[in-house]
Amino acid sequence: MSSRNLKQETLDILTEFLEIAINNILYIRKLYPLSIFLPKKKYCVTVYQVVHPEVSQYIKDTLRAVRFHLQKNQLKKVFVCFEDQETIVDRFVIDVLVVQDLVDSDPFLVNLEQSLRTILLKLHAIPFYLDDTFSDEASFSIRIETSMLSTVEFNSMPAYEDFPWIEQETEQDIVESETSIVPIHMLDSDSLKLQFYVEKKQN
Secondary structure (H helix, E strand, O other), X not given: OOHHHHHHHHHHHHHHHHHHHHHHHHHHHOOOOHHHEEEEEEOOEEEEEXXXXXXXXXXXXXXXXXXXXXXXXXXXXXXXXXXXXXXXXXXXXXXXXXXXXXXXXXXXXXXXXXXXXXXXXXXXXXXXXXXXXXXXXXXXXXXXXXXXXXXXXXXXXXXXXXXXXXXXXXXXXXXXXXXXXXXXXXXXXXXEEEEEEXXXXXX
């Protein structure tokens, strides 16, 4: 297998994991009725997938952008933000540190999949640390941190013009001095290194 294919396989794994993680974040935060989720198995763990067409399409469109910036080595962070009364009350952060070729030390991806399984298991314990009471006006959004150059390139491509991204205003961001961090997991494999945690607004 060529180096390019190895890198693409790493990107495939990370993109699939991000899709699973985002779906399950929505499930555990209970922003939507549990009836719009279907259970399935991944990494020998029960995970949940959104079947509501509009929510599902939003996630897929977002992941197209995520994949684009990953291929450019310009994706820094992915945020799943929950807003209520026009304020971000908490956000899940996937901090992408290293993405590189798969290596011979884990040819069947046993160690990597075990690490991803651990993240999903820990994710389902997070609601104990968060306030799960949302008003009827609550919503969620997926945001990414990347380079300005990569953003401009993405928005200029016809293939993505139906789902443009806009720069976030500073005042829309969460205020770090008013938040606390709940760690989920640090993945440190030969091909992927990322931090997964929650920033929540202090009461």
